[in-house]
Amino acid sequence: MLDSHIANNTLRTTQIINIQIESPTVKTYTFMDKLCSKARPGQFLMLWIPGIDEIPLSIMNASDDLVSVSVKAIGDATRHLHTFEAGATVGIRGPFGNGFTENQGRSLLISGGTGTAPLLFLAKRLIPKAKHLTFVEGAKTKTELLFINELNKVCQEKNILTTTEDGTAGLQCLVTRPLIDLLDREPYDMIYTCGPEIMVKKIFELTEQYKLPMEASLERLMRCGIGLCGSCMIGKYRVCRDGPVFTTTQLREVKDELGISKMGFDGARIPI
């Protein structure tokens, strides 16, 4: 093994130094960790909740020896983490995975739910060098639209579009609905997305129709995080090692599984 792989994969215990409430179900945790503070947008870390579980999380921000992740309380591990207060000890491995490329042209970023976290991180890195950036964010309801203030700081307000399923903020529709209009109107040269896989699949089909390159961050059951256990395979790819960001060409190769099936804890294929 190369030394950097060993260093990244070695568990570091660290204290939560800040907790930010983002929505009724999402909190952002910030830790001090030198290795993860050098992460690129799209990379992830494995967070150990001592004695409970270890979960993969997209990195939401990284700078100055600090790293942040946004966590939605959906399972036992995440609900347990939500009870933690600043000062609590957790473990970190990473950063892992490939991350997004940083396009300097006209980019369209589309996020759903907590998928907004890595795309906000990406937007921060793109803005200084990109020609144009449009951010489209979708959520179920207004209170679950994440990072709106931060996005307003990073992007110009006219370039942010929001949708909610119940119509409490922005357009009342799925996040994919306004895309056709945008793609017809604006000459984008790169699409980035992260969110529920059904959404990613729809966006992939759209970008194929418009012949636009896309990078999508995918999620699978993850165990080792280093490409050994085979738990996170999609087609021939290991999401932890070959991804989690996949290009249009790669997505074409896995379209029989994208938004359709994944592997369960026992390695059998189950519907998404």
Next chain:
Amino acid sequence: MLASGIMGYSAESFTQIAKGGAGAIVTKSVSTTPRTGYTNPIVVQTNTGLLNAVGLPNPGIDSFTQEIKYTKTLIHIPLIVSIFGYTAKDYSTTAKKATEAGADAIELNVSCPHVKQTGAEIGQNPKLLTEIIQQVRTTTKKPLIVKLSPNVTNITTLAQTAVDAGADALTAINTLKALAIDSETQLPILSNIKGGLSGPAIKPVALRCVYDIAETIKIPIIGCGGISNWQDAIEFFLAGATAIQIGTAVANDMNVFQTITKGVDTYLRQKHYRSIEEIVGLAHRK
């Protein structure tokens, strides 16, 4: 060949391993019924090794036969199906189904150090080991490989037991039973507490085991444990292995098989050998 437990669920992953230059593939261990494995964390990195307790997750042989059949249409190198169970009947049922689905050989996992009532608990018990090998022997004509545990007082005794019971080849070794504790939280890190150590840390132990077994055992020995480059491979051949398996080193380079094969070829050419057979066991010269 690819060692058991690595990336071994799907036909697609086996195809990638074959492209990386593996001469054969050993699947993850399968059982009669599905198993979900352990809660995370299931791996801990150490300075020179990797500790794991994944917990033998697998979809069960009935579902896995489909994957075996599909894999056989995609790759043209031997597919060795690794199996485990809790009774001799479990092993023989699974071996029979794997053989019928097209397995080229069966590797008996009697050495997993982190799942109770199977694995090493069988590999450490000569009576149980004999019973299982004999019963599997009656259900398959394919080569039967027994993967040995290093977590025993005398690995040669158990190797002899396996040979006497009808094994065609031995794989030495499985992981070493080990533990990792986090000093800050004062907790074991693995959810299963104990796990199996692999990677460069265990290479000298594996090499010694192969050497010891080769002193008395005449059936083929497959060397396994911490092999990551061609020098390691050569050392195992010199100790008496006729083939090698690679596991942990695959994480960083799926083409490790090609790289090692090239290195071994160059070594043989420079030393004027025509084949690996000529160097097998050379370290035993007195």
